[in-house]
Amino acid sequence: KEVANILGVSFATRAFDDTVTHLVDRVREGKWTHVVTANPEIVMLARKQSGFQTLLDQAYVVPDGIGIVYAAKWSGEPIRERVTGVELLEALMAEADKQQWNVYLLGASPEVISLAAEKLSQRFPGARLVGYRDGYFQRDEEQAIVQEIAEKQPHLLFVAMGAPRQDEWIAAYRDQLNATLAMGVGGSLDVIAG
Ligand code: UDP
Numbered sequence: 272k273e274v275a276n277i278l279g280v281s282f283a284t285r286a287f288d289d290t291v292t293h294l295v296d297r298v299r300e301g302k303w304t305h306v307v308t309a310n311p312e313i314v315m316l317a318r319k320q321s322g323f324q325t326l327l328d329q330a331y332v333v334p335d336g337i338g339i340v341y342a343a344k345w346s347g348e349p350i351r352e353r354v355t356g357v358e359l360l361e362a363l364m365a366e367a368d369k370q371q372w373n374v375y376l377l378g379a380s381p382e383v384i385s386l387a388a389e390k391l392s393q394r395f396p397g398a399r400l401v402g403y404r405d406g407y408f409q410r411d412e413e414q415a416i417v418q419e420i421a422e423k424q425p426h427l428l429f430v431a432m433g434a435p436r437q438d439e440w441i442a443a444y445r446d447q448l449n450a451t452l453a454m455g456v457g458g459s460l461d462v463i464a465g
Pocket of ligand 1: 378380383433458461
C-alpha cells in the first residue's frame with residue numbers, strides 16, 4: 272500500500288531511501304511536488320481546518336515525528352519509518368549536487384539563512400544555489416519574492432517559516448513559483464546553520 276491513513280490524513284508509506292528515490296524521479300520528470308513533513312500537530316490541524324486538509328490531500332505527506340509512526344503501528348497502517356525534514360533536505364541536496372539542480376532557500380532569520388546558504392554551498396558545491404531570502408517579510412513584499420523565485424526556476428525550493436505557515440505559503444503560490452519540488456522544512460535551516 273502506497274498510502275497510510277492516519278486520522279484522515281494520507282501519508283506516503285515509503286521508507287526513507289525509497290522516498291528520496293521517488294522524489295528525485297519526480298524532479299527529473301519535471302512533476303510538481305509539494306512535500307509536507309507532518310507530525311501529530313499537523314494531523315490535528317487538518318481535522319480542525321478543512322482548508323488544511325485539502326492542502327494535505329494535494330501534497331506528498333511524509334511521516335515526521337515518531338508519534339505518526341506509533342499511530343500507524345497501532346492502527347495497522349504500513350508506515351515504515353520516520354522521514355524528517357532535515358534528513359530529506361540533505362538527501363535532496365546531495366542529488367542537487369550531482370545533477371547541478373537549482374536550489375532556492377526561503378525562510379529563517381537573515382543571519383541563519385545566509386549562514387545556512389554558505390554551509391550548504393560548501394557541502395554541496397555542485398548544487399546551484401540560485402537565491403535565498405529570510406522569512407521575515409511584509410505581505411506587500413510577497414509578490415516580489417514569488418517573482419524572484421519564479422525567475423530562478425528552482426528544481427528545489429525549501430521554505431523554513433514553521434508549520435503550517437510554510438506549507439500554506441507554498442500552496443498559495445504553487446502555480447506561480449516555477450519550482451519543481453517545494454518542501455516546508457521548519458527549523459532545519461537553523462540546524463544546518465549550527
Ligand atoms: N520563521 C520565519 N518567519 C517567521 C517565523 C518563523 O522565517 O515569520 C522561521 C524561524 O526563523 C525558523 C523557522 O521559521 O527558522 C521555524 O522553525 P520552527 O522550529 O518554529 O518550525 P517547526 O519545525 O516547529 O515547524
